[in-house]
Amino acid sequence: MPVILQLLLFPSAATLEVKNETLAIFNQDTGPHSIELIQRFAQAKAFETTVAVHDEREMQRMIDQQQAVLVLRFPETFSRRIESGNGPEIQAIVDGRRSNSGQVALSYLQEIIQSYQAERMLTATPQLQPASEVVVRHWFNPNLNNAWSIVPSLVAIITTISTLIVTALSVAREREQGTFDQLLVSPLTPRMVMIGKAVPALLVSVVQATIILLGGIFAYRIPFQGSFLLLYGSMIFYIIALAGFGLFISSICQTQQQAFLGVFSFMMPAVLLSGFVSPVENMPGWLQIVTWFDPLRHFIVIVKGVYLKDMGAWAVASNAWPLLVIAVLTLGVTDVVFRQRLG
Amino acid sequence: MLSLKSFSEAIANQKRNSPTFRRLFALCRKETLQIWRDPSSVLIAVVLPVVMLLIFGFGINLDSSRARIGLVVEDNGAEVQRFVASFVGSPYIDAIVGTRPQMEQALADGKIRGLVVIASDFAEKLDRAGETAPVQIITDGSEPNTANFVAAYARGAWQVWLRERAAARGQPMPPTLQIDARFWFNPSALSRNYIIPGSITIIMTVLGALLTSLVVAREWERGTMEALLATSITRSEFLISKLLPYYVLGIASELICIAVAVFVLKVPFRGSIVMTLLVTTFFLLSALGLGLLLSTATRNQFDAAQGALNAAFLPSMLLSGFIFEINSMPLPIRLVTYLIPARYFVNAMQTLFQAGYVPQLLWRDIGCLIASSIFFLGLTAKLTKRRLD
Numbered sequence: 001m002p003v004i005l006q007l008l009l010f011p012s013a014a015t016l017e018v019k020n021e022t023l024a025i026f027n028q029d030t031g032p033h034s035i036e037l038i039q040r041f042a043q044a045k046a047f048e049t050t051v052a053v054h055d056e057r058e059m060q061r062m063i064d065q066q067q068a069v070l071v072l073r074f075p076e077t078f079s080r081r082i083e084s085g086n087g088p089e090i091q092a093i094v095d096g097r098r099s100n101s102g103q104v105a106l107s108y109l110q111e112i113i114q115s116y117q118a119e120r121m122l123t124a125t126p127q128l129q130p131a132s133e134v135v136v137r138h139w140f141n142p143n144l145n146n147a148w149s150i151v152p153s154l155v156a157i158i159t160t161i162s163t164l165i166v167t168a169l170s171v172a173r174e175r176e177q178g179t180f181d182q183l184l185v186s187p188l189t190p191r192m193v194m195i196g197k198a199v200p201a202l203l204v205s206v207v208q209a210t211i212i213l214l215g216g217i218f219a220y221r222i223p224f225q226g227s228f229l230l231l232y233g234s235m236i237f238y239i240i241a242l243a244g245f246g247l248f249i250s251s252i253c254q255t256q257q258q259a260f261l262g263v264f265s266f267m268m269p270a271v272l273l274s275g276f277v278s279p280v281e282n283m284p285g286w287l288q289i290v291t292w293f294d295p296l297r298h299f300i301v302i303v304k305g306v307y308l309k310d311m312g313a314w315a316v317a318s319n320a321w322p323l324l325v326i327a328v329l330t331l332g333v334t335d336v337v338f339r340q341r342l343g
Numbered sequence: 344m345l346s347l348k349s350f351s352e353a354i355a356n357q358k359r360n361s362p363t364f365r366r367l368f369a370l371c372r373k374e375t376l377q378i379w380r381d382p383s384s385v386l387i388a389v390v391l392p393v394v395m396l397l398i399f400g401f402g403i404n405l406d407s408s409r410a411r412i413g414l415v416v417e418d419n420g421a422e423v424q425r426f427v428a429s430f431v432g433s434p435y436i437d438a439i440v441g442t443r444p445q446m447e448q449a450l451a452d453g454k455i456r457g458l459v460v461i462a463s464d465f466a467e468k469l470d471r472a473g474e475t476a477p478v479q480i481i482t483d484g485s486e487p488n489t490a491n492f493v494a495a496y497a498r499g500a501w502q503v504w505l506r507e508r509a510a511a512r513g514q515p516m517p518p519t520l521q522i523d524a525r526f527w528f529n530p531s532a533l534s535r536n537y538i539i540p541g542s543i544t545i546i547m548t549v550l551g552a553l554l555t556s557l558v559v560a561r562e563w564e565r566g567t568m569e570a571l572l573a574t575s576i577t578r579s580e581f582l583i584s585k586l587l588p589y590y591v592l593g594i595a596s597e598l599i600c601i602a603v604a605v606f607v608l609k610v611p612f613r614g615s616i617v618m619t620l621l622v623t624t625f626f627l628l629s630a631l632g633l634g635l636l637l638s639t640a641t642r643n644q645f646d647a648a649q650g651a652l653n654a655a656f657l658p659s660m661l662l663s664g665f666i667f668e669i670n671s672m673p674l675p676i677r678l679v680t681y682l683i684p685a686r687y688f689v690n691a692m693q694t695l696f697q698a699g700y701v702p703q704l705l706w707r708d709i710g711c712l713i714a715s716s717i718f719f720l721g722l723t724a725k726l727t728k729r730r731l732d
Contacts, residue, residue: 002653012673013661016405016488019671063527064701066690069670072522082520089523096529097537097693100405100488101668106524107495113520114498131469131508132476134501136494139450141484146671149487169645257557260648264553265391273402277666278534279456279489281411282404301453308485309451318452 003158003208007215010154011147018104023047024068026059031079040112041072046105063095070094070105140225140308151216152307153276156238156300158212159205160270163239164263166201167246172259190338194331197250198243205239206232216307226306230316234302237323241295244330251337270296298322366576370584374558378588387554392546392596393603399542400608403666405534407492411437413446413458420466422508426478429504430459435496450483457482457493528613528697539610540696541665541689543600545656547623548685550593551630552637552655556647558585559638578727582720586631593627594620604696614695618705622695625712626688630655632719633684639726659685684715 023041027034042050051068053059062068073091081088092109094102118130141148174180183193216222249262273280273287274296280288291297298319305311305319379385414430416423430438439446439455446458460479468476480497482490508514526532562568571581601619604610637650661667662676663685669677680686687708694701694708 015671017671092522092524094526096526097697099532136480138482138484144487278403315452
């Protein structure tokens with residue numbers, strides 16, 4: 001049930017798109033060009049409403065009170081200067097509290113202005129074709145649909161949550177309930193106990209990941225481009241690497257509460273630094289090195305790559321081997337800790 | 344003749360001796376000792392906020408300040424060299440030159456975020472009248488936000504080249520029509536400047552809701568609730584003793600967070616500290632109230648913590664607008680965000696840090712936070728029974 005809810009909520013909520021915004025315009029120009037441009041701006045996909053403002057104080061208020069993300073001002077001389085071939089300037093004030101949206105909205109406006117200019121050029125001097133033009137294509141996600149980027153990441157994140165909860169809390173619960181002592185006196189070796197804890201996590205996580213995948217393919221209709229074999233193969237590596245972290249947290253915690261906080265303290269940075277929210281390449285160099293130890297960072301690249309880009313076996317392997325290294329490290333440490341506790 | 348001073352002393356004396364005050368003091372002392380002696384809660388109150396703030400500060404950066412873009416140049420004339428130079432010279436672009444299959448592979452592997460293709464007949468078409476030489480910009484759509492930046496940067500570099508070319512040949516160009524954009528409050532448009540104030544909300548949510556979600560449930564689980572019930576404390580004394588120590592803890596880590604944000608992460612702070620503490624007080628009361636409510640309702644630490652994660656933490660991450668755009672969400676979800684206290688706190692913190700004092704916004708936020716604290720604390724008080732069921 002929570003999985004379904006997350007599948008519904010995440011793709012539409014976790015968005016950096018710019019939609020339904022208000023564009024405020026202070027037009028001091030009386031010529032035709034500003035009016036033509038404003039009409040085109042109003043049709044941009046980022047803006048739902050355009051509001052006219054009539055003086056500078058109002059401009060300021062629109063931004064201060066967050067009624068618009070962007071206010072444009074066409075100076076009095078705007079149309080005249082266009083006609084005379086001088087470059088007029090449109091002033092824009094952007095709400096710096098939402099500078100990312102502001103920048104994206106600005107780039108939409110800039111695009112509209114460019115095509116307007118190109119059209120004018122063409123009607124003025126039809127014999128002179130523009131020398132060059134730009135064609136933009138977005139590969140792997142032609143309409144830059146947010147859900148296409150979020151659902152594959154969600155496969156990775158949901159697996160993370162379930163694997164960690166199952167592995168980290170299980171040993172702590174046995175300790176709290178006293179059943180851990182029974183395990184101690186049984187002929188099981190620490191390794192067998194660890195495998196016994198990891199296998200259910202693997203099953204639960206694979207099932208949840210499959211639910212998200214099916215939801216992505218059939219409900220969101222995001223075409224699956226790659227190979228299921230590669231995806232599930234690397235998913236097993238990923239879950240083992242994570243189970244290593246989970247069991248390690250479990251082995252050093254006495255109570256479920258501590259284990260829960262341990263999971264939380266691990267998961268929060270793991271998700272934030274994985275490239276899910278913002279690309280790893282935007283982070284400072286030292287932090288990029290730290291993220292190498294974040295299994296989610298590698299797995300998100302694999303899931304997105306296989307799902308959207310039909311990533312090949314070689315590329316998958318080059319992102320999967322760090323998972324193997326992480327798994328060996330964490331399981332090794334956990335093994336030592338377990339042995340001390342059990343022996 | 345009773346002077347004012349001795350009068351107030353008399354009141355203080357009476358307060359100290361009144362049973363309410365003594366009980367409250369004892370309970371608060373017990374709760375504080377419990378926080379103090381559990382290393383994990385000190386960890387959560389001091390270490391976790393700082394670590395989280397640093398992660399938010401360094402790890403989340405939406406400004407693709409240098410986009411890695413591959414150039415596929417199938418033509419090698421002088422004009423194309425100049426074109427490439429405009430990309431290499433752009434401060435926003437890290438240009439890599441390669442063959443088409445290489446670059447397409449790099450795009451699929453996520454090593455570059457976009458590529459610009461110049462076909463082999465580019466120079467030829469450029470010079471022939473009546474023909475248009477196309478420049479293809481391909482972005483990695485699997486990262487939509489970055490893709491927008493890449494397309495805009497590449498378009499910018501192309502324009503620079505086009506203008507320089509026209510100028511060199513004395514050709515007419517349409518007048519430059521630029522948008523002269525000013526980012527108010529945040530002139531260099533750094534996403535960090537609004538993400539960090541917003542992320543303080545997440546930290547306060549974790550502190551307020553997650554920690555308190557455990558405290559009443561813990562008393563039930565450990566059986567100490569019965570002992571408390573056997574004493575003569577009243578319901579409100581019990582709740583205040585649970586709130587007060589965590590409130591002080593929350594305010595302390597808020598101050599730590601602001602100090603780290605301003606002095607380590609260099610985020611400008613333009614508001615007043617008093618106003619900030621006022622907003623924080625009401626947000627904390629609402630978060631603490633939610634935590635206590637979950638704890639009281641479930642009487643089980645595990646369920647309460649999970650509830651806090653789902654009812655407090657996730658909404659404050661997803662629906663508060665601290666990174667993700669509320670305006671872009673579908674209408675039903677947008678309506679739900681009005682019920683999330685974190686939304687108002689994020690808004691207030693962003694305004695306080697960046698804009699300073701905007702009374703209309705801040706008082707609306709405070710009003711909504713007061714309403715939600717009354718709701719959660721009231722419900723908790725209603726659920727807190729002074730008997731064993």
